[in-house]
Amino acid sequence: MKTFEEKWTAWVDGQLNGRELSEFEASLPNKAAAEAEKAGALKLGELLKRELSARTLTNEEFFSHQLRENIVRRCDAGAREARSTWWTIPRLLWTGAASLAVFLVFTVVVMHEKNPAEESQYLTQILNARVDPVVSPNASLSIFKVKQDRVTVLWTEGLQSLPADYAAK
Amino acid sequence: MQTEATPAQADVSELDLVRRCQAGDTEAFDELVTRYRTRVFSMIYNMVHSEQDAWDLAQDSFLKAWKSIKRFRGRSSFYTWIYRIVMNVTIDWLRKKHVKGAGAEFDDAIELREIDPSSRTVPKTEALPYETMERNEIRGRIEQAIAQLSAEQRAVILMKEIEGMQYHEIAEALGCSIGTVMSRLFYARKKLQNLLRDVYENI
Numbered sequence: 001m002k003t004f005e006e007k008w009t010a011w012v013d014g015q016l017n018g019r020e021l022s023e024f025e026a027s028l029p030n031k032a033a034a035e036a037e038k039a040g041a042l043k044l045g046e047l048l049k050r051e052l053s054a055r056t057l058t059n060e061e062f063f064s065h066q067l068r069e070n071i072v073r074r075c076d077a078g079a080r081e082a083r084s085t086w087w088t089i090p091r092l093l094w095t096g097a098a099s100l101a102v103f104l105v106f107t108v109v110v111m112h113e114k115n116p117a118e119e120s121q122y123l124t125q126i127l128n129a130r131v132d133p134v135v136s137p138n139a140s141l142s143i144f145k146v147k148q149d150r151v152t153v154l155w156t157e158g159l160q161s162l163p164a165d166y167a168a169k
Numbered sequence: 170m171q172t173e174a175t176p177a178q179a180d181v182s183e184l185d186l187v188r189r190c191q192a193g194d195t196e197a198f199d200e201l202v203t204r205y206r207t208r209v210f211s212m213i214y215n216m217v218h219s220e221q222d223a224w225d226l227a228q229d230s231f232l233k234a235w236k237s238i239k240r241f242r243g244r245s246s247f248y249t250w251i252y253r254i255v256m257n258v259t260i261d262w263l264r265k266k267h268v269k270g271a272g273a274e275f276d277d278a279i280e281l282r283e284i285d286p287s288s289r290t291v292p293k294t295e296a297l298p299y300e301t302m303e304r305n306e307i308r309g310r311i312e313q314a315i316a317q318l319s320a321e322q323r324a325v326i327l328m329k330e331i332e333g334m335q336y337h338e339i340a341e342a343l344g345c346s347i348g349t350v351m352s353r354l355f356y357a358r359k360k361l362q363n364l365l366r367d368v369y370e371n372i
Contacts, residue, residue: 005355006348012358013329015336041358043369048330048361051308057210063224064202067231071195074232 012041136160183247190238198238201247202231208332209255215327216259216320218312226262230255245341252334252342256324263320307368314364322357325350 002010007024010016016024028034057063138158145152183204189197209230214223233254241250315323324343328334340347 003348003352006351009351009355009358037362040362040366040369044358044362044365045330047307047365047369047372048311048326051304051311052215052327052331053211055211055214057207057227060203060206063206063210063227064199067202067228068195068199070228070232071198071235074236 012038184243187238187241187243187247190235191241198235205248205251206231209251212252212255212327212332213259215315215331216323217263218316222262226259227255230258233258245338249334249338249341252328252338253344256342260320260324263323267320307372310365310368314361317364318357318360322353322360325353326357326361329354 007016007020011021011024025031136159139160140157142155143152144155183201186197186201190201206227210223210227213226213230214220217223217226230251234251237254241247315326318326321343325339328339328342334342336347336350339350343350
């Protein structure tokens with residue numbers, strides 16, 4: 001269903017015919033005024049065409065020249081952008097992998113050095129070097145470290161003398 | 170100097186030129202630009218009423234056409250297709266300008282009014298011929314009247330009256346229905362008739 005505006009426009013432009021035309025013209029309350037309005041619209045069209053068609057493009061060749069330059073510039077910029085995009089993807093991957101590696105290394109080192117909460121603050125290390133059982137049968141050596149205070153205590157028991165070779169170490 | 174091609178020439182090899190453009194041939198695109206640059210510029214100028222802006226918008230439109238030429242499927246004529254780009258670019262620009270409220274749109278008209286008649290910018294000739302003055306005045310009136318239309322109404326009436334495009338071509342170029350085109354045309358004509366009645370009745 002066409003609106004009045006659509007029918008009017010079609011009527012002015014001579015696009016109505018047959019039954020549609022006769023029905024529309026019959027529906028007009030004042031046909032003479034409508035005809036005058038239509039004539040005015042056609043005159044307006046002629047005026048616009050005559051006055052506004054004359055505008056021409058000066059420097060046509062310069063227009064094309066500038067456009068060609070713009071196209072070349074945009075193409076170059078597009079290619080650069082594409083290249084930089086392709087570089088970014090591997091760069092991102094490498095950055096991600098490197099970050100992960102650094103994170104893992106730090107995690108391992110830090111976690112390894114950190115005291116578990118349930119352990120004593122004293123870390124006891126039994127020395128591998130053993131005192132000669134013939135010389136000091138009941139001897140034992142222990143080292144206590146207090147990490148927080150950076151204190152190391154060497155605890156000896158039953159030691160009668162320190163072996164010369166051990167002392168040298 | 171190259172000249173604008175006739176419609177007959179355009180029909181013969183336009184599709185061929187488009188195919189070559191789609192393959193990246195800039196010379197073929199240059200040929201299409203040569204065919205349509207004046208019409209495109211003129212259309213934009215009548216919408217924006219500023220030569221510099223019309224030039225820039227025409228450049229922008231052709232650039233966009235080049236960038237999207239691969240998407241042209243040939244369902245409509247190249248002319249309708251490029252008009253769609255031109256209209257999108259120009260209407261967007263007019264809307265932005267309207268939103269910014271950067272003053273009146275009649276840059277050229279303002280310049281004409283602001284120029285001191287005795288300044289050196291006026292060509293050193295005797296008084297302008299009466300006919301030229303009258304014609305300039307009429308054009309000024311027309312441009313002022315058109316500036317009172319919405320961007321969409323301007324586009325519709327210019328495409329219909331200046332370019333002689335059919336309703337369906339205008340609808341395709343503007344991406345709206347034929348009914349909308351006819352409705353916009355109705356209101357644009359009414360408004361222009363009210364504003365320019367004394368002009369077209371006295372010629």
